[in-house]
Amino acid sequence: MTSMVARQKTAMTRQSLSRPLATAIGDGIVHAGVTVFDYGCGRGGDLRRLADLDIACSGWDPAHLPSAPRVEADIVNLGYVLNVIEDPGEREQTLTQAWALARDALIVSARLTWDSRGLTGRAVGDGFLTSAGTFQKFYTQHELRAWIESVLQAPTLAAGPGIMYVFRDPATAQSLLIERVRRASRPPEPWISAQLLFQHQDLLAPLVEFLTARGRLPRGEELPQADAIKRRLGSIARAHAIITSAGPEKWVQLRHHHSENLLVYAALALFDGRPRFTHLSPPVRNDIREFFGTYKQWCARADRLLVSAGRQDLVDLALCASPVGKLTPSALYVHTSALGQLPPLLRVLEGCAQTFVGSVPGSNLIKLHRGQPVVSYLTYPTFDSDAHPTLSASVVVNLRKLTIDLRDYRTLENPPLLHRKEEFLSSDHPDRPKYERLTVSERRHGLYDNPELIGNQNGWVAAVRRSGVEIRGHRLYRARTSPTIQ
Known part of the structure; x- marks a missing residue:
């Protein structure tokens, strides 16, 4: 069959960075401090754009750059390569070879089943031979992740539809997961008085930053400026009292905010194997001690929250009680900027969907369905600029069936439209x-x-x-x- 397949025709001429690498840059996986190797780089469009960003990179491609060496790098990108290989054994070998070159992480992407819509051709092996003579193997999200994990025996994290990260160090996956939880929620507004800012701004700014980031007092050597604060004000506790005197209720709100973030993270971490206490970073270990007492109590509360997220009656109650979002008879709609203000139960539900599908590029409204464990990611490209934006696309995640479906509205003559946009946003x-x-x-x-x-x-x-x-x-x-x- 190999002689029938024109693999070289699948290489695209890109005008912008490919979605897997753009996603990795957004997640902080790829940055100027790492090296990148593009395994199956095609015509080299991604390499040129990475170089423009001052990211050290190189690549190899069997059709377009066959003489280039295949070298180790911190991050290896295997972008839409596996799905064009018609031999399952070669497909597995390619994945293994790319993984062997990755010192820290491998980015794997492949086309999903929704990409097969509209293609003409015929079934061949476990895939599809197109009318252009190219082979395509289309995956479901669950199938792709399960196959990668079975071949590499390494922890993975869904980065987006059809995009998976594979990490050498399991702690890296956990760090990215907790960062996702934190990104979805912003802390309350600063509670510092004008007088405090005038008198002690330079001295207390590092402590204010730490309190805002973690919702607790620093321990041990966590705050390098602690000695200077003690010399001036006597103790960290006194400095904290000065700060919170301007708005003690804000401090309570901030602590609650951070404890909820930890609880949501612990619930979601169970899907990929919750890390041992000793495998967590020292700041996170201190967070757990502060807010939950022990690791065991933290895990127990997270387990109860995760079980509750699987009960549709409790989910429906939480949907009706949510302080943010627009509630309709069929769903709660909320802007992505307000996700962190949802009740923890709903944050876990949405987090389960994101753990499965990864980040959905461009989505700015989340639809939490009533009566069924379904989460939809809706894309309104002109939400900020247009008073009444139209729906461009939706990605529907069914957590019971473990399926995702893309619905494209761009070609509709009469697409759905939004009004009363304020109802989707937080009050502030x-x-x-x-x-x-x-x-x-x-x-x-x-x-x-x-x-x-x-x-x-x-x-x-x-x-x-x-x-x-x-x-x-x-x-x-x-x-x-x-x-x-x-």
């Missing part, structure tokens, strides 16, 4: 007042009188036209005139 989001003012104007002019007619673009455009108004930016105007009617 800086754009919320602007969105609220527009909604008030729209409601005053009857645009929401028939909600069943305005869920799609055509219905909304017709309603706006009937009302004799037009929307520019996030303001309402009389049609064909400039004065506002807000």
Whole structure:
């Protein structure tokens, strides 16, 4: 069969960095301090773009760069190579060879089953021979991860749809997982008084930064500036009292915020084997002691939370009680910026979906379905700039069936559309007042009188036209005139 397959035709001419490497840069896996080897680099587009970012890189490709040496690197990228190899034995050998070159991590990507839509050709072996003479093996997300783990016997982490990280050190995977949890939630606003900033700003800034980052007092040698603070103020405890006197409730809120983050992380870490206490970094060990007393108590609480996330009745109660998001009869919709303000039960549910699918590029709304363990990642590319953005794509993760499905809305003549954007945001989001003012104007002019007619673009455009108004930016105007009617 090999003679029938034109593998060289699958190499793409890229105008931007490939999705696997762009994802790895976003996750901090690839940066200027590491070396990268692109195993199956095609025409070398990624190599040129990595070099532009001052990232040391090299590559090899059997068709386009066959004479280049295959060398070890901190990070090896195996980007969309496995799915074009028609021989399962060679496919496994290629994965093993790429892994042997990776000192720290291997990035593996392959095409998923949704990529087969619209292709013409015929089934060959465990894949598909296209009309262009190329072979494609399409994977499910679960199949790809399970196969990689069975071949390499190494810990993996889903980085995105069809993208997996494989790590030499299991602790690296855990560090990335906890960073995901922290990225999804921001700490409360600083509680420092103006007087404190004037009197002790330079001295206490490192302590304020530590308290904000971890929600507790530093231990041991965690704060290099501790001795200077003690000499000036007597003790770290006194410095802490000065800081929190400006808003003690903020301090309580901050501690609660960090303890919830740890609990969500521990629940999600169970999927890939929760690390032993001694395998955690010293700061995280101190966090656990501070907020939970012992590692055993931390794990027990996380286990209970994870079990609760599997009970649909408790999930539905949490959806109804959520302080953020727009609740409908079928789901709760929340902007990604507000994920950290969801109840821990819902954060674990969404985290389970992300553990399975990884980060979904471009998604900015999360849909948590009621009555079933399904999480959808919705992409509205113009959410920030357009008062009423249309849906571009959705990735639907079914946690019961362990499936993911891509739905593309870009070609629809009448795509779904958003209004009342403020309902998806947290109460302290800086754009919320602007969105609220527009909604008030729209409601005053009857645009929401028939909600069943305005869920799609055509219905909304017709309603706006009937009302004799037009929307520019996030303001309402009389049609064909400039004065506002807000």
